[in-house]
Amino acid sequence: MTNFIVKKVAVLGAGVMGAQIAAHCVNAKVPVVLFDLPAKEGPKNGIVLRAIENLKKLNPAPLGNKDDAAYIEVANYEDNLDILKGCDLIIEAIAERMDWKHDLYKKVSPYIAPNAIFASNTSGLSITALSEGFDAELKARFCGVHFFNPPRYMHLVELIPTVATRPEIIDQLEGFLTTTLGKGVVRAKDTPNFIANRVGIFGMLATIYEAEKFGLSVDVVDDLTGKKLGRASSGTFRTADVVGLDTMGHVIKTMQDNLESDPFFAVYKTPEVLAKLVAAGALGQKAGAGFYKKVGKDIQRLDFAKGEYVAGGAKADEVVARMLKEKDPVKRMKTLRESTNPQAQFLWAIFRDAFHYIAFHMESIADNARDIDFAMRWGFGWNVGPFETWQASGWQEIATWVKEDIDAGKALCNAALPAWVFDGRTGVHTPEGSWSASSKTYVPRSELAVYQRQAFRAPVLGAGVADGKTAGTTVFEDDSVRIWHQNDEVLILSLKTKMHVIGPGVIDGMEKAIAEAEKNYKGLVIWNSDAAEGGAFSAGADLQAMLPLFMSGGVKAIEPAISRLQQAHMALKYANVPVVAAVAGLALGGGCELMMHAAKRVASIESYIGLVEVGVGLVPGGGGLKEAAVRAAKDAKGTDLLQFLKNYFTNAATAAVSKSALEAQKMGYLFADDVIVFNAHELLHVAKVEARAMFDAGYRPPLKAQVPVAGRYGMATISAQLINMRDGGFISAHDYKLGTMIAEIVSGGEVEQGSVVSEQWLLDMERKAFMELLNHPKTQERIMGMMQTGKPVRN
Incomplete structure (x- = not known):
């Protein structure tokens, strides 16, 4: 090598x-x-x-x-x-x-x-x-x-x-x-527009063509071809506006100039509506107008027939939206094809056009079917690639339907599907590899050394590869967690709750995992199997799980749960083997606190980290503010503590969330020596390497810290700024209350400046403030608002 x-x-x-x-x-x-x-x-x-x-x-x-x-x-x-x-x-x-x-x-x-x-x-x-x-x-x-x-x-x-x-x-x-x-x-092969743009831009052109044929407006088409199909939320026309209509026109022109002999050539004609918009300088988002135009707060849509902008916001028919919710892909496709609703017929038409196109062109544009699926997933934001969709929806039946449409003159051209489509297969992806029309074989995944770093590579539907939910050897599993390993001396804790929220079951799992790792392994890695697919590390404490406790026993009933969460985080910090948090996506509130207590963090560049509790009218209660005080004291190394404390205070008081792992380092949520990983598929590999290396280097947990704090002086200085913000109308009275409570905790409370306190002292202050706020009507309003709408209430 x-x-x-x-x-x-x-x-x-x-x-x-x-x-x-x-x-x-x-x-x-x-x-x-x-x-x-x-x-x-x-x-x-x-x-x-x-x-x-x-x-x-x-x-x-x-x-x-x-x-x-x-x-x-x-x-x-x-x-x-x-x-x-x-x-x-x-x-x-x-x-x-x-x-x-x-x-x-x-x-x-x-x-x-x-x-x-x-x-x-x-x-x-x-x-x-x-x-x-x-x-x-x-x-x-x-x-x-x-x-x-x-x-x-x-x-x-x-x-x-x-x-x-x-x-x-x-x-x-x-x-x-x-x-x-x-x-x-x-x-990709050296053919015009390569794979993703060739298939993707064809798809957009076919969509525009079919939308006109079925008389559908741009907003309805975008609603139908966005999230409901598991594709980018911007749908078709909004995506064109974002990309730029001139750019799109350029890609279409490459097809017109180089693909005269393509049976789909007629589809590569620049749509009249696109040509008119470009000529008028309406190039999409960058020009302020394209298929859509922002007028004040409203988004208007282009009416093709009138050639002017009208009110937008129309959605798919309820009956079609229900068809798309059908979990079984075979039933879903059959329902769309058999429906008389024009929107359903439109959807079948764009699926058929895509299947026709990729089957016909696979041989010339790509080495194999997998490359076409990945190109569309990674380049156009589709959850499932077009060949995967076809295979999941019943290969032979779809092939027959597509052929029927071609024969009946309903397809975009009369080119026949290639013979291999009908050779009795059930799809193009198999455990041996994916079908290559040019070499007439199933091509396995690349064996390059770089892919040895990916424990679980991007999966392909139908290829039967192991995934992080079932692979390895399970030590313990229930509804909340899975504790498992891959025979390499590192134990893995994976959360299974929705958004990986932390409730009693996860806390039990953490306790079990630490005990097991200390007994039999070199380290513990906290990693979730959807880390590479845009999942969350953890969206925080499970508020739903607290409700029954709250209903039956009031605030007092919740205190033991908060205390347990604090102790579980402390157990992570002081575990006798290194605990490494493998972070990707959201790490908010309790998720951020969990990560802060690990011995080390390995974070994907796309990590969005923050203590956001003030959004639900609470203060961090799982050790986040305690860690802020500990870290500020460490950063200050005996110089002016307050300078460092202000950074941590502001982040918590404004519920600031990092827009990347690099920014999280600047905010103090990640340390300078935490590792940032650019490919989320490599997260687990790197986290395990770190855990083993720390163990092999003779890891010992930190000694229990005594923390120098800013005391009354810190509280007074920070509170003075909060008063100005409240009196200037920048924050509400409740925000002011939350801010003063956070200031009090990170400053260590009513003690002299420079006093030394224990971590437990700070945890007790956190818990006391948390309990007091839970009883506060304004906080209860915020919690209920968040649970009902998912949006923070400003009160």
């Missing part, structure tokens, strides 16, 4: 994509230099400097920590080409014009280091045509790489080799993209 280490990346082109790719490299601690043309006036690197400023304003944020923008090195093609000689990977990301790209390549190729990989980030131009004019040596190191927008959040990267690309270059790049940048890599 030879290490492929990317010491520095160059990104050519500081447009929207180029700048965001550079930002994501910086997120991952990869040094990066961003190039663009020299500015005509002002500083020569003005174009790049403006692009970097813009990164700080974009939402969703491309940078995990805005301050890291300073690490992007700036350059222009006139003065700085020498910098390229020190780069191992060069990604060109300028506008989608073959002639411009070729001009740039002429300029930069003399400066490319002899072992560097050179890649073009293009959404659909021919990689082979782009490499024309290179010498054989550079051709062997050139490939296409296609990031999806926004690059930090979209999991998909398509890798496109040419016939001349050296295979080991592609393997090395796949490893770097997967682990360092956290991506899901799909290898």
Whole structure:
């Protein structure tokens, strides 16, 4: 094994994509230099400097920590080409014009280091045509790489080799993209628009065509083709607006220019409505108008017939919404096909069009069916890929229906389904691999070393792979938790409650897991099986579980439960083997407290962490404020404690939630030496490695801390600011009460400044405040509001 280490990346082109790719490299601690043309006036690197400023304003944020923008090195093609000689990977990301790209390549190729990989980030131009004019040596190191927008959040990267690309270059790049940048890599053939855009944009065009045919408005179509189908909530037309109608038009044009012999060619005609919008400058979200337009607080929709904007917000028919709720995919598809409702007929039509298209084109556009499914899941935000949907809905029956529609002239073209569709199969995904139409075999998953780091790879429906819910050896399992291992000396605790909330069952599970780990294992990892699929680490304490206690015995009945939660967290902190929290997604309230008490945290970059109890009118009661006081004292190391305390106080009092793991480090919820992982599929592997390493290095739990506190002085200083906020109308009286209580706890209460207290003293203060608030009518209003609507009540 030879290490492929990317010491520095160059990104050519500081447009929207180029700048965001550079930002994501910086997120991952990869040094990066961003190039663009020299500015005509002002500083020569003005174009790049403006692009970097813009990164700080974009939402969703491309940078995990805005301050890291300073690490992007700036350059222009006139003065700085020498910098390229020190780069191992060069990604060109300028506008989608073959002639411009070729001009740039002429300029930069003399400066490319002899072992560097050179890649073009293009959404659909021919990689082979782009490499024309290179010498054989550079051709062997050139490939296409296609990031999806926004690059930090979209999991998909398509890798496109040419016939001349050296295979080991592609393997090395796949490893770097997967682990360092956290991506899901799909290898595509060098065909127009590759896989995801070819299938996805066809799907959008087919949807527009069928919507017109069935007379459905854009808002109804978006309601039908969004969350209800397990796809991105923006549906079809809203997605087009977000992507940009000019960008979409560009991708469609690539299809028109290169696919004349495709039987679906007629579908690639630019829809008239799209052409009109682009001509009028209504390019979607960035222009303030597209298929939708924001007028004041209202979102209006384009009426195709009238050519003007009218009130929007129409939803799918209730009867169709009910059909889509059917759990059995076979029944669901049958109901849609047999229904006379135009919306149901429309849905069957877009499914049929997609199945027809992918079956017909699989051989030419992709190595196998799995790559098409992953491309759509990771690039377009579908929960289930199109081949998976077909297979789950009954392969043979669907194939027959599609054929019937083609024969009856209902399909988008009369091209026949390929023969392999009817060879008696029950689908395209099997435990041996996924069907490849070009090699007529089932292709297994890639065996590259990078995938050894993924205990549970992204699953494919029908492939029968082990998942984190059932794999390994179970030590104990009930409705709340599963305690298990994979024969590698590390015990795993997985939560099974909804959103992994913490109730009595989870606390029991924590106690059992610690006892078992101390007896028989090197460490304990807290990890949830849906970590890589966007699940939560834990959304906090289980308020529903508290209700029966509250109803039967009032506030007093809840106190023992809070006390138990505090002690369970303390047991994690002082366990005799290392406890590692593997965090991904939401870690809120009690979930944040649970994580703070582990010996170490391994967090996915996409971790949203915070003490949010004030949202339900409570203060953190599971040791979160106690930890804040402990951490502030540690940070201060005897200097002005209050400076450090204010940061922790503000985060808890405003219920601030980190927008990334990097920001959580800045907020103090993660330590500087906690590990940030970019690919959530690698979370479990890294957490286990950390736990074993800590044990093997002779781990001992921390000694019970005595905590120096800010006392009355801290309380008074923080409260003075709160009074100004209350009197200025920025916070309510109840927020003020919560704020003063938090200030009192993190300051250690009515003691002299610099007094030393125990952790238990702070926990007792937390619990007392928590109990007092539970009795408060304003808090009860907030709790009921949150449970009924899921939104915080401001009172």
